[in-house]
Amino acid sequence: MTLDKINILGIEYSITYVDKPSEVDINKHESFWGQIDYWTRSIRVFDDGKRPYEDIFETILHEILHGIENELKLQAFNIKTNERGHDELDIFSLALTDVLFRNGIIKEDKK
Numbered sequence: 001m002t003l004d005k006i007n008i009l010g011i012e013y014s015i016t017y018v019d020k021p022s023e024v025d026i027n028k029h030e031s032f033w034g035q036i037d038y039w040t041r042s043i044r045v046f047d048d049g050k051r052p053y054e055d056i057f058e059t060i061l062h063e064i065l066h067g068i069e070n071e072l073k074l075q076a077f078n079i080k081t082n083e084r085g086h087d088e089l090d091i092f093s094l095a096l097t098d099v100l101f102r103n104g105i106i107k108e109d110k111k
């Protein structure tokens, strides 16, 4: 993936790719596919060069949804008010990725 920054509702986030899931977590506590940090305005994504493009896109979209959720103070994905909130955010990123790729709106970028 060549995308190295993304503007979410007027806020620019840098995107960094790391080759180990344990390096995705800025606090090094857990292993993740992706993580967004609102303080440093950064998104970190696991990309070992073997993950399919569509998977990496889905991870970034997941983090974008977190960014939108945070900026607009949405309740729908909030696990404090909706115990399925995070699962539903994940389903949205999966479904949106499917629609965007299935219709050729997003295509794999050849490096």
Ligand SMILES: [Zn+2]
Pocket (backbone or CB within 6 Å): 062, 066, 086
């Ligand atoms: Zn998440």
